[in-house]
Amino acid sequence: MGPSDVLKRYFGYDAFRPRQREVIDAIVKGEDVMAIMPTGAGKSICFQIPALLFPHGTIIISPLISLMKDQVETLTEQGIPASFVNSTIPYEESIERLRNLYRGKIKLLYMAPEKLEPSYFTQCLAQVPLSMIVIDEAHCVSQWGHDFRPSYRKIKDFIDSLPRRPVVTAFTATATPLVEADMKESLGLEKARVFRTGLDRPNLSFRVIQGAAKEDFILRYVKSHKKESGIIYCATRKAVDTVYDLLRRRGINAGRYHAGMEDEDRRQAQEDFSFDNVTVMVATNAFGMGIDKSNVRYVIHYQMPKSLEAYYQEAGRAGRDGAKSECILLYSGQDAGIQRYLIEQGNQDEDQRKMDYHRLNAMVDYCQTTSCLRNFILAYFGEKVTEPCGHCGNCESGKGRVDITDMAVLVFKTIRSLHERFGASLIADVLHGSHSRTIV
Ligand code: ADP
Ligand code: ZN
Numbered sequence: 410m411g412p413s414d415v416l417k418r419y420f421g422y423d424a425f426r427p428r429q430r431e432v433i434d435a436i437v438k439g440e441d442v443m444a445i446m447p448t449g450a451g452k453s454i455c456f457q458i459p460a461l462l463f464p465h466g467t468i469i470i471s472p473l474i475s476l477m478k479d480q481v482e483t484l485t486e487q488g489i490p491a492s493f494v495n496s497t498i499p500y501e502e503s504i505e506r507l508r509n510l511y512r513g514k515i516k517l518l519y520m521a522p523e524k525l526e527p528s529y530f531t532q533c534l535a536q537v538p539l540s541m542i543v544i545d546e547a548h549c550v551s552q553w554g555h556d557f558r559p560s561y562r563k564i565k566d567f568i569d570s571l572p573r574r575p576v577v578t579a580f581t582a583t584a585t586p587l588v589e590a591d592m593k594e595s596l597g598l599e600k601a602r603v604f605r606t607g608l609d610r611p612n613l614s615f616r617v618i619q620g621a622a623k624e625d626f627i628l629r630y631v632k633s634h635k636k637e638s639g640i641i642y643c644a645t646r647k648a649v650d651t652v653y654d655l656l657r658r659r660g661i662n663a664g665r666y667h668a669g670m671e672d673e674d675r676r677q678a679q680e681d682f683s684f685d686n687v688t689v690m691v692a693t694n695a696f697g698m699g700i701d702k703s704n705v706r707y708v709i710h711y712q713m714p715k716s717l718e719a720y721y722q723e724a725g726r727a728g729r730d731g732a733k734s735e736c737i738l739l740y741s742g743q744d745a746g747i748q749r750y751l752i753e754q755g756n757q758d759e760d761q762r763k764m765d766y767h768r769l770n771a772m773v774d775y776c777q778t779t780s781c782l783r784n785f786i787l788a789y790f791g792e793k794v795t796e797p798c799g800h801c802g803n804c805e806s807g808k809g810r811v812d813i814t815d816m817a818v819l820v821f822k823t824i825r826s827l828h829e830r831f832g833a834s835l836i837a838d839v840l841h842g843s844h845s846r847t848i849v
Contacts, residue, residue: 412437415458419487426451428606433458436541441601442578443547443592447608448722449703449729452580456543459576460517461489463540466510469519471545472558477519490514494530495521504533511537522549522560525567539575542568544596547579548718551591553764554584555718565597577601582725583608583718586791608721608790612728615782616737616802617775623711623739624655630709630737631661631689637706638682641691642723644712644747652711653691666692694723703730709737713744715751716768717775717789740776745769779803 412433416422425433428444429451435442436459446452460467471477477493484491492515494503507530509515525531542564548554550561568577579596593599618626627641643649646667656663664687666678681687683702690696694714708727714720720738728734752765771789778785781797781804788794797804823836838848 410462412458412462415461416454419457419461419489420454425454428604429455432604435602435604436576436578437462439576441576441598442604443589443596443598443601444578444580444604444606445584445589445608446580446582446604446606447610448582448725450582450606452545452582456541456545456578456580457484457489457517459578460541460543463516463576465538465540465575466513466515467517467541467543468510468534468539469517469543469545470522470525470561470564471519472522472549472556472561473546474521477521481519484517489517491517491519493519494524495519496523500530503530507533507537522558522564525560525563531567531570535571538573539571541576541578544577544579546581547592547596548581548584548588550595551584551588552761553591554588555716555768557761562595565595568597583722583790585718585789589791608792609783609787610725610728611798612731612733613724613783614733614735614798614800614802615724615786616735617740617782618737618802619740619776621739623741624652626739627652627709627711628655628659630707631656631663632659634707635661635688637688638685638702638704639689639707639709640697640705640723640726641689641709641711642696642714643691643693644714644744644751646693648711649691649693656689656691661689662687663689663691666690666696668693668695694719697723697726700726701729702726704732705729705734706732707735707737709739711739712747713738713740713772713776715748715765715772717772717786718768720772720775721786721790738776744776745773748772779807 412430416425428446432442432444432455436456444452444455456467456469474495474497477495481491481493492506492509494506506518510518544564546556549556549558550564551557568574577596577598579592579598584592593601631639641652643652646669649665649667653663653665664678664681666675678690679700682690683700705727708724710720710723714723724736727736748769752762752769775782775785782801783798784794819840820836823839827836835847838845
């Protein structure tokens with residue numbers, strides 16, 4: 410069986426997406442790979458197919474413990490022999506799952522990075538012949554990234570401790586050039602083939618709305634998009650409750666999701682959204698990792714998030730089906746204050762905090778720029794930008810722009826001729842040709 414047969418047989422798809430085939434071929438040939446591909450590009454298949462083709466087992470290191478069970482269940486339903494180990498699995502059971510990997514009863518074993526701390530478990534793991542190690546969400550290894558996980562730092566030591574080095578592959582959706590370099594070094598992937606597909610999502614239109622009455626805006630927007638699916642992201646649980654109550658009171662079929670809710674309620678909320686029982690989900694950033702809903706038509710940020718990495722990931726949950734979708738950020742000056750507070754509360758070290766501020770400043774710059782919003786994002790992630798997108802908020806308002814150079818020149822001349830001694834209202838009076846006594 411070749412990659413195309415596996416694609417058809419296990420996943421039911423007829424053709425690979427751009428780049429998937431190249432990534433898979435490189436891995437199958439035994440090359441290390443680092444792939445930076447946007448959310449929705451189809452990264453999972455890029456390592457799942459080689460895992461099925463390789464003779465021995467594959468381990469996949471992933472930080473998303475809460476999703477592992479679902480991911481593995483989905484694979485099992487597709488007939489792919491997979492399992493997972495993390496802190497929720499009793500010790501004996503996790504050793505049993507390793508045995509299954511050893512025997513070839515399973516081909517893919519998902520693992521939390523904490524499991525790589527040296528232990529009896531890792532001793533056993535080192536005895537299992539492995540064809541590949543996959544590092545998912547690989548940006549977590551970098552302290553310059555937005556989701557640093559210290560346990561990701563152990564991955565390289567673990568790989569180096571193995572009697573035989575398997576193929577090593579790393580995947581992420583977002584990486585600035587700095588994070589990319591750090592990932593290479595920290596994971597020992599200096600020689601890896603790097604695949605970077607463009608991060609551009611041409612079907613998304615970006616907009617920043619500054620100083621709006623946020624609640625009115627949300628109500629109006631949601632009402633005029635009643636039949637469409639959308640997500641409203643808030644920075645705090647309290648804001649989630651406020652917006653959720655507002656929508657419910659106005660008879661809108663909204664759901665809510667944040668980490669303070671019971672597991673069962675969260676699962677239900679996610680399911681209601683997936684099956685379109687609710688059209689709009691009000692949520693914190695806890696919502697969305699791993700949701701695979703393709704027809705989300707809009708993502709509104711009720712408050713500014715902490716970084717462009719977070720913003721692009723969350724906004725990127727719109728339009729995974731490729732159809733036109735809107736990403737709107739409602740910005741007010743207070744938002745930065747909330748994020749600064751959250752940074753100060755987070756008890757990280759000095760360097761970490763500096764980076765957080767650096768990212769926050771870039772986020773604020775995005776909210777205040779007057780140039781193309783899409784290009785601003787792409788440039789931040791180190792991509793070459795060419796033409797403005799033509800359909801973001803700034804490109805569109807630019808079309809209605811008027812040239813006020815002549816008027817501005819006149820204003821400055823007047824200020825100078827009055828020796829910069831008077832305030833704005835007097836200058837305005839002069840320019841209007843007022844005959845008031847002072848002016849005369
Ligand atoms: P990522 O991890 O890059 O965000 P996923 O691996 O979750 O993306 O894939 C996104 C969606 O695209 C999934 O529903 C997946 O089944 C689908 N998909 C992936 N590859 C293909 C393909 N070649 N043809 C059609 N759909 C695909
Ligand atoms: Zn634009």
